[in-house]
Amino acid sequence: MNQMTIHDLHEKLLAKELSAVELTKTFIAHRDAAEGEIHAYLSTSDEAALAKAAAVDAKIAAGEPVSDMAGIPGAIKDNICIKGETCTAASRMLEHWVAPYNATVIEKLEAADYVSLGKTNLDEFAMGSSTENSYFGPSRNPWNTECVPGGSSGGSAAAVAANEAVWALGSDTGGSIRQPASFCGLVGLKPTYGLVSRYGLLAFASSLDQIGPIVKDVTDAAIVLNAIAGHDPRDSTSIPMEKKDYKEALKTDVKGLRIGVPDEFFGPGIKEETKEAVKSALAFYEKEGAEIVPVSIPHIKSGVSVYYIIAPAEASSNLARYDGVGFGFRMPGEDIVDMYIKTRSAGFGKEVKRRIMLGNYVLSAGYYDAYYLKALKVRHLLKDDFDRAFAQCDVIAAPSASGAAFRFGAFSDPLSLYMEDICTVPVNLVGAPSISIPVGFHDGMPLGMQLIGPALGEERILNAAYAFEQAHPELTRTAPKGEMEA
Ligand code: GLN
Numbered sequence: 001m002n003q004m005t006i007h008d009l010h011e012k013l014l015a016k017e018l019s020a021v022e023l024t025k026t027f028i029a030h031r032d033a034a035e036g037e038i039h040a041y042l043s044t045s046d047e048a049a050l051a052k053a054a055a056v057d058a059k060i061a062a063g064e065p066v067s068d069m070a071g072i073p074g075a076i077k078d079n080i081c082i083k084g085e086t087c088t089a090a091s092r093m094l095e096h097w098v099a100p101y102n103a104t105v106i107e108k109l110e111a112a113d114y115v116s117l118g119k120t121n122l123d124e125f126a127m128g129s130s131t132e133n134s135y136f137g138p139s140r141n142p143w144n145t146e147c148v149p150g151g152s153s154g155g156s157a158a159a160v161a162a163n164e165a166v167w168a169l170g171s172d173t174g175g176s177i178r179q180p181a182s183f184c185g186l187v188g189l190k191p192t193y194g195l196v197s198r199y200g201l202l203a204f205a206s207s208l209d210q211i212g213p214i215v216k217d218v219t220d221a222a223i224v225l226n227a228i229a230g231h232d233p234r235d236s237t238s239i240p241m242e243k244k245d246y247k248e249a250l251k252t253d254v255k256g257l258r259i260g261v262p263d264e265f266f267g268p269g270i271k272e273e274t275k276e277a278v279k280s281a282l283a284f285y286e287k288e289g290a291e292i293v294p295v296s297i298p299h300i301k302s303g304v305s306v307y308y309i310i311a312p313a314e315a316s317s318n319l320a321r322y323d324g325v326g327f328g329f330r331m332p333g334e335d336i337v338d339m340y341i342k343t344r345s346a347g348f349g350k351e352v353k354r355r356i357m358l359g360n361y362v363l364s365a366g367y368y369d370a371y372y373l374k375a376l377k378v379r380h381l382l383k384d385d386f387d388r389a390f391a392q393c394d395v396i397a398a399p400s401a402s403g404a405a406f407r408f409g410a411f412s413d414p415l416s417l418y419m420e421d422i423c424t425v426p427v428n429l430v431g432a433p434s435i436s437i438p439v440g441f442h443d444g445m446p447l448g449m450q451l452i453g454p455a456l457g458e459e460r461i462l463n464a465a466y467a468f469e470q471a472h473p474e475l476t477r478t479a480p481k482g483e484m485e486a
Helices: 006-014 020-038 046-061 104-111 154-161 178-183 218-228 272-287 298-321 336-347 350-363 368-392 414-423 425-430 458-471
Strands: 041-044 073-077 115-120 167-172 187-190 210-215 258-262 291-295 395-399 434-442 445-452
Touching: 006 020, 006 046, 006 218, 020 041, 020 046, 020 073, 020 115, 020 154, 041 154, 046 115, 073 154, 104 218, 115 154, 154 167, 154 178, 154 210, 167 178, 167 187, 167 218, 178 187, 178 434, 178 445, 187 218, 187 458, 210 218, 218 434, 218 458, 258 272, 258 368, 272 291, 272 395, 272 434, 272 445, 272 458, 291 368, 298 350, 298 368, 298 414, 298 425, 350 368, 368 395, 368 425, 395 458, 414 425, 434 458, 445 458
Parallel strands: 073 115, 073 167, 258 291, 258 395
Antiparallel strands: 041 115, 167 210, 187 210, 187 434, 395 445, 434 445
């Protein structure tokens, strides 16, 4: 069962080589054996999972058609609402909060007969890059448990890499799908802003947030995207468009594809091994008939600064609702103001409070123009840079992170950890789609490469990613902690 992907297992289910119930039980057992070390999950939902799996078996037995994902156990990041289940955002504030409704992605997955084994760990309210900011303690990297799995969707990535789930949903505001996928040797796709509904995703920075898959290969990314993409009137930023079949983009032909390579993504902050791995991937594309085009995105240098103004500004507004009245945790006080203060002081962790303070500062009278408005302007300049680059190329290649997964506690000051987001945040600021795929190893730990497309360019990046993956089967490996009995 080692390399089991959604598409492999789907074939086996249809061929009746195994049942969805057997499969679900196998993954539950493997999850329970691995969790002590990995801690990918915050809650589990085995009863519901087995009931859904049984329903899929019944459909298959009756000869009814089933979706590509039907009956295949996955996991959902714990900032996505599933009706009747806790949705904690890995925060004390929501430790016992039960979601009263389903996120749109969950409704879509229901329609595809999905099976979920539970909710996965994250940095509190998705703020962080390592899961070290989770109120419930970090997850561990299945390639080396002394290293972080990345973040904020670190639990989702750890679950898939450790074979505690076949697939998982993550959310990406500034890299939270791509960076953990890269750290755990997986494929992670951040869709175009507006392609996947944000309804029912606990808001962090609403102009940046997107939900997407963390999976073992590019085909699985297309399958999950097929299930969750689509217009939703309940999300005002959702793009009205026809549904597509992203599996049609899975072709190995990249002849004539123009791959833009911005120097700015290969600067001094990026480790040599990462640069070399991406460069060797570029050599592969060239050999296959793609064209490598040097492009320039000068405002990449401002990406981290702009992101760490805009994201906290939006977060400070979005998190104002957690006041001890409407949701979750409450610490009693002398009067209402005292209750607010005590609730928010005790309910939020250090990083969340830091972001709220930063956000309130950049939005306050006297600083609004100097910081927030300025950041919005630079965001436009960055968008112009990307538009100019995409006039010369079809996709852009870049590292997913500066290097491989780092050790726990490696970053003691928050600013140096923020700098680590340099490769991913520019993509969210311009709303573009990007896929991270495994591109090599360093000291036994996986390295990732991003393929970035223009808005709604999912097909191009899936095509380019698939071509590379099919020619490099040695890079789709199982993490040591993911090994399963046959
Ligand atoms: N690491 C980034 C941050 O801390 C991105 C997080 C995310 O994408 N949710 O904000």
